[in-house]
Amino acid sequence: MSALTLRGLTVRRGACPVVDAVDLSVAPGEVVGLLGPNGAGKTTLMRGALGLIAADGVSSLAALPPRARARAAAWLPQNREIAWGLSVADLVALGRLPHGRGGTPADRAAIQGALAAMRLETFASRRATALSGGEQARVLIARALAQEAPLLMADEPIAGLDPAAQIATLELFAQLARDRRAVLTSLHDLNLAARHCTRLVLLDKGRKVADGAPRDVLSKTNLASVFRLDAALIETDAGLVIDPRGVLA
Numbered sequence: 001m002s003a004l005t006l007r008g009l010t011v012r013r014g015a016c017p018v019v020d021a022v023d024l025s026v027a028p029g030e031v032v033g034l035l036g037p038n039g040a041g042k043t044t045l046m047r048g049a050l051g052l053i054a055a056d057g058v059s060s061l062a063a064l065p066p067r068a069r070a071r072a073a074a075w076l077p078q079n080r081e082i083a084w085g086l087s088v089a090d091l092v093a094l095g096r097l098p099h100g101r102g103g104t105p106a107d108r109a110a111i112q113g114a115l116a117a118m119r120l121e122t123f124a125s126r127r128a129t130a131l132s133g134g135e136q137a138r139v140l141i142a143r144a145l146a147q148e149a150p151l152l153m154a155d156e157p158i159a160g161l162d163p164a165a166q167i168a169t170l171e172l173f174a175q176l177a178r179d180r181r182a183v184l185t186s187l188h189d190l191n192l193a194a195r196h197c198t199r200l201v202l203l204d205k206g207r208k209v210a211d212g213a214p215r216d217v218l219s220k221t222n223l224a225s226v227f228r229l230d231a232a233l234i235e236t237d238a239g240l241v242i243d244p245r246g247v248l249a
């Protein structure tokens with residue numbers, strides 16, 4: 001059974017569709033990278049899929065009542081602002097809200113597991129608002145992990161993280177997929193997307209223009225037509241490397 005199914009998902013802003021009749025299915029075991037230039041519709045697609053904004057078409061998630069939806073999908077928005085001066089552990093514990101009143105052994109295990117996964121154990125009693133931007137981003141990822149939902153939807157989760165934390169986060173997503181969970185994540189780093197996602201979906205002006213294996217989606221033609229990039233594609237021992245060399249007119 002798929003973790004998310006979209007059929008003809010369309011979101012209009014004014015008269016214009018900014019997400020235009022997108023069909024998409026994400027299955028357990030997949031890390032699906034959502035790519036596209038600024039304004040392509042990645043955030044809007046995920047918010048429409050979650051039922052956070054009005055959309056036409058079908059989303060298997062948006063069709064669920066709120067509590068069932070919160071158990072079915074964890075959402076990491078692009079906006080990383082932490083407004084409350086909670087401890088890191090208490091903030092991560094908020095991820096358990098869909099499961100009840102909290103405080104059970106399962107809740108404690110999920111919170112500890114999420115803190116460990118994001119290497120935050122030593123920060124547990126620190127005030128989240130007193131952490132650096134990248135540390136706060138890791139706390140918010142931990143909150144989403146603590147939710148233990150079958151699907152994680154993350155909007156540019158590695159933005160602002162240092163290189164090691166970026167790779168560690170994507171390796172963690174791969175581990176979630178090996179545990180038969182599913183991840184849908186928007187990314188701007190094409191090389192990390194190529195290396196760490198099992199599948200890529202490319203959006204351009206709200207439309208899905210490619211969906212498949214990373215090396216098929218990140219073709220020279222797609223890089224040129226969608227990203228306006230003149231890029232060399234280099235095969236290495238570690239896989240495909242994309243070397244952007246210039247911007248096309």
Ligand SMILES: Nc1ncnc2c1ncn2[C@@H]1O[C@H](COP(=O)(O)OP(=O)(O)OP(=O)(O)O)[C@@H](O)[C@H]1O
Pocket residue numbers: 013018036037038039040041042043044045
């Ligand atoms: N509240 C809004 N009102 C009007 N237009 C909006 C609104 N939110 C987004 N848009 C427009 O919808 C389009 C898609 O925006 P979206 O944020 O989904 O893009 P994105 O692919 O996530 O971009 P980025 O990579 O910059 O985060 C953009 O043209 C944007 O200007």
